[in-house]
Amino acid sequence: MHRSVRAIALGSVLALTATACLGSDPAEEADPVRNADATEVSLTIAANAVSGGKNAEEADWIENYVIPTFIEQQAEDGVTVTIEFQSSGVDDEEYKSRIALDLRTGSGADIVSVDGIWVGEFAEAGYIQPLTDVVGGDLVDGWEGWEQINDAVQANMSFNDERYGIPAGSDGRVLFFNKELFAQAGLPEDWQPTSWEEVLEAGRALQSIEGVTPIQLNAGTAMGEATVMQGALPLLVGTGAEIYGEDELWQGNTQNIRDVLALYEEIYSTGLGDPTLQQEAQGRDKSFAEFAAGQIGILMEGDYFWRSVIEPTAGVAPMPNRDEAVGYAMVPAMEPGSGINEQDFVSMSGGGGRVLNPATEFPQQAWELLAFMNSAEATKELVGDGARLTQREDVNSEILSSDPLLSFIAEEVVPLSAYRPGLAVYPEISLALQQATLDVVTGTTPEDAAAAYQTAIEQVLGGADDIASD
Amino acid sequence: MAQTTSPATEAGAGCPDGPGGPDGPGGVDGPGGVDGADNAARSTARDPADSGETDVVGLGKWRASAFVAPALVLVAIFLVFPALWTLYIGITNYRLTGIAARVPEFVGFDNYVRAVGDANFLNSLYLTLIFVLFSAVIGQNGLGFALAWRLQDVRGWVRRLVESLVLLAWILPSSIVAFLWIALLDRDSGTLNALLGTPGLAWLIEYPMVSIIIFNIWRGTAFSMLLYSAALASVPPSQLETATLVGASRWQTLRDVIFPHVRGHVLTNTLLISLWTFNDFTPFLITAGGPDGRTETLPVYIYNTAITGGQMGYGAAVSLIMLLINLVIAIFYLRLLRERR
Numbered sequence: 001m002h003r004s005v006r007a008i009a010l011g012s013v014l015a016l017t018a019t020a021c022l023g024s025d026p027a028e029e030a031d032p033v034r035n036a037d038a039t040e041v042s043l044t045i046a047a048n049a050v051s052g053g054k055n056a057e058e059a060d061w062i063e064n065y066v067i068p069t070f071i072e073q074q075a076e077d078g079v080t081v082t083i084e085f086q087s088s089g090v091d092d093e094e095y096k097s098r099i100a101l102d103l104r105t106g107s108g109a110d111i112v113s114v115d116g117i118w119v120g121e122f123a124e125a126g127y128i129q130p131l132t133d134v135v136g137g138d139l140v141d142g143w144e145g146w147e148q149i150n151d152a153v154q155a156n157m158s159f160n161d162e163r164y165g166i167p168a169g170s171d172g173r174v175l176f177f178n179k180e181l182f183a184q185a186g187l188p189e190d191w192q193p194t195s196w197e198e199v200l201e202a203g204r205a206l207q208s209i210e211g212v213t214p215i216q217l218n219a220g221t222a223m224g225e226a227t228v229m230q231g232a233l234p235l236l237v238g239t240g241a242e243i244y245g246e247d248e249l250w251q252g253n254t255q256n257i258r259d260v261l262a263l264y265e266e267i268y269s270t271g272l273g274d275p276t277l278q279q280e281a282q283g284r285d286k287s288f289a290e291f292a293a294g295q296i297g298i299l300m301e302g303d304y305f306w307r308s309v310i311e312p313t314a315g316v317a318p319m320p321n322r323d324e325a326v327g328y329a330m331v332p333a334m335e336p337g338s339g340i341n342e343q344d345f346v347s348m349s350g351g352g353g354r355v356l357n358p359a360t361e362f363p364q365q366a367w368e369l370l371a372f373m374n375s376a377e378a379t380k381e382l383v384g385d386g387a388r389l390t391q392r393e394d395v396n397s398e399i400l401s402s403d404p405l406l407s408f409i410a411e412e413v414v415p416l417s418a419y420r421p422g423l424a425v426y427p428e429i430s431l432a433l434q435q436a437t438l439d440v441v442t443g444t445t446p447e448d449a450a451a452a453y454q455t456a457i458e459q460v461l462g463g464a465d466d467i468a469s470d
Numbered sequence: 471m472a473q474t475t476s477p478a479t480e481a482g483a484g485c486p487d488g489p490g491g492p493d494g495p496g497g498v499d500g501p502g503g504v505d506g507a508d509n510a511a512r513s514t515a516r517d518p519a520d521s522g523e524t525d526v527v528g529l530g531k532w533r534a535s536a537f538v539a540p541a542l543v544l545v546a547i548f549l550v551f552p553a554l555w556t557l558y559i560g561i562t563n564y565r566l567t568g569i570a571a572r573v574p575e576f577v578g579f580d581n582y583v584r585a586v587g588d589a590n591f592l593n594s595l596y597l598t599l600i601f602v603l604f605s606a607v608i609g610q611n612g613l614g615f616a617l618a619w620r621l622q623d624v625r626g627w628v629r630r631l632v633e634s635l636v637l638l639a640w641i642l643p644s645s646i647v648a649f650l651w652i653a654l655l656d657r658d659s660g661t662l663n664a665l666l667g668t669p670g671l672a673w674l675i676e677y678p679m680v681s682i683i684i685f686n687i688w689r690g691t692a693f694s695m696l697l698y699s700a701a702l703a704s705v706p707p708s709q710l711e712t713a714t715l716v717g718a719s720r721w722q723t724l725r726d727v728i729f730p731h732v733r734g735h736v737l738t739n740t741l742l743i744s745l746w747t748f749n750d751f752t753p754f755l756i757t758a759g760g761p762d763g764r765t766e767t768l769p770v771y772i773y774n775t776a777i778t779g780g781q782m783g784y785g786a787a788v789s790l791i792m793l794l795i796n797l798v799i800a801i802f803y804l805r806l807l808r809e810r811r
Binding site: 093094097100101104118120121122124125126127220221222276279280281282286424425427428431438442 | 565566567568569571572652657658672674675756757758760761762777778779780
């Protein structure tokens with residue numbers, strides 16, 4: 001008996017001592033000039049990219065261009081650099097928890113790729129710090145690249161008006177469609193719907209072709225953020241509302257949300273879409289493969305789909321005849337003029353970037369490497385012969401004409417684009433919205449799903465004060 | 471996993487881990503604590519009057535303490551401390567990211583209150599119990615015993631082949647096994663659909679629970695089979711012969727001769743596989759808890775809320791509830807075992 005009492009007492013003391021350890025310690029300031037004069041430097045780059053798999057072109061660029069070139073440049077200055085590339089090829093949510101744990105424990109790579117919407121929550125957690133704190137204000141502010149990067153794109157990697165990293169480009173959403181299937185269904189090759197109803201009509205025409213799913217509109221929780229970014233949110237801005245409006249209210253159980261969910265119901269209850277695919281653990285990858293195999297008619301995606309998924313040689317679901325067989329159109333608002341700012345067409349943009357790990361041993365050298373990765377020269381090397389909306393306007397203006405989709409998105413789509421709120425609570429709102437689409441796909445009415453969504457975000461936000469509903 | 475060769479006459483003796491390997495998130499380790507209590511209870515029962523000098527080795531109090539100290543330190547570091555740490559995180563709103571990651575707040579029992587009122591948690595608990603009941607208690611037990619019973623008179627290549635196949639399912643790494651089952655059950659090009667002539671049937675969407683229950687039976691039967699083979703071999707042949715001589719049927723022999731001998735083994739085996747299955751994370755590799763949470767057993771639920779969802783505080787609270795359920799299961803079986811004595 002005595003021993004167990006003593007053990008409990010000892011354990012309690014241990015737990016209480018450890019109390020101070022829960023949560024990260026913001027008092028520990030990074031020292032920007034530590035190891036600034038080192039001649040032996042080792043750096044690590046982490047990205048959710050892997051050669052031969054996800055984001056292969058980025059992985060190959062890091063391994064075959066960035067690392068050897070930077071090592072060579074530093075060798076000329078008498079500095080021996082070794083750089084390791086930590087590649088991953090997993091779902092974004094998994095990658096996020098992996099790097100969050102890395103950063104939390106003060107380990108992990110020196111340069112870390114992150115999605116723009118993670119910046120807020122990582123910054124609030126103290127996992128990342130403003131570049132001026134990690135590296136030093138003059139050096140960061142004096143970087144030549146900033147004036148080449150559009151403010152809206154810079155905002156992707158900023159939080160509370162401070163730069164936490166350098167963005168790695170931007171994107172926009174369009175409707176991709178299979179021209180060969182369209183020809184079979186008697187639809188035009190230069191299709192451009194002007195309302196949701198016209199998309200549904202095209203879907204109904206495609207329904208006549210055996211073995212073809214007319215429309216893939218991402219839904220459900222298994223696809224994670226892809227469900228809202230390539231589904232619910234572009235539709236929502238097409239009803240004239242943003243998920244977090246300028247009135248600083250979140251969309252709750254509103255007519256706009258119900259309209260969005262009603263479109264999901266229309267698509268998934270009438271055979272225009274494949275409800276099972278939305279629930280499969282590997283559903284998104286499967287939708288890519290099916291589109292590439294000519295089994296999906298219309299699919300909403302970002303330019304990522306064009307340059308990394310169905311890209312004829314390096315894509316994960318390559319389409320050798322992509323340039324001839326795949327068309328793209330702007331995402332229409334619900335009705336002409338019903339979008340935000342009374343737009344006829346809408347889009348959502350996001351984009352990731354790279355941050356510096358505040359715990360890096362070599363802040364100066366890591367910044368140098370980061371700046372090098374975002375130089376015009378390196379950016380052009382990454383684009384290569386492909387298509388990519390880069391962060392740098394000088395590069396974009398040079399390569400814009402080489403790819404029709406790239407220039408289409410840069411000129412037509414991005415000006416119409418809306419952005420997600422950079423707030424730490426956003427991922428949970430997103431999750432509730434994903435669940436609402438899943439509910440509708442599995443048979444719940446849009447009204448009930450919207451009501452459940454309202455309840456869920458009330459729990460997240462701790463009440464209904466910041467929620468719009470009608 | 472060294473326990474496979476032991477006759478395992480004492481419940482849960484020295485079995486820290488299951489065939490699947492990992493415990494549930496949060497370092498749940500149910501049987502360990504109960505073993506200790508049980509052994510202590512039995513040793514006092516053995517010599518109740520002996521309250522004075524028990525130092526048979528002659529080490530003395532301090533030297534004896536020195537000998538056990540390293541073990542106690544290890545237990546404290548790797549068992550007691552994580553458990554208390556989980557307890558502590560469970561009463562905060564600690565999160566993986568955001569402000570609550572930097573300055574977590576004390577929230578008392580909010581997480582526990584939320585858990586017991588949360589439809590998703592209760593659904594997970596229900597699914598876990600269904601999973602344990604059908605895949606472990608009924609499935610692995612029944613199939614394992616049936617195989618051991620059927621194979622005891624079989625010799626030669628048939629026995630070796632069956633045993634090898636069953637064992638193979640057990641020893642393959644989880645990730646490989648998950649990949650094989652995804653390929654087997656795939657909607658478009660799955661082997662099962664090709665065999666049954668049911669193209670386009672998404673087994674993991676239409677019958678998710680049934681799929682992972684059958685998967686777990688397939689995966690874990692080997693342990694029960696091995697344990698029952700050893701148990702059946704320990705039944706004295708003389709008693710079996712006597713039963714044959716008096717004309718007992720096969721069923722009567724099983725019920726009246728064999729079962730009394732192997733009852734302890736049955737309970738031990740059921741205890742172990744129940745706990746392992748309760749904490750098993752492998753279904754996540756196949757279904758990720760989906761579709762719509764329909765295979766989200768408790769370990770998967772904890773992973774999805776704590777790691778993917780970032781709600782560390784809530785996840786820790788649920789982990790602790792899971793630990794308590796483990797203890798209840800263990801105590802239930804141990805009581806059954808003791809009734810026999």
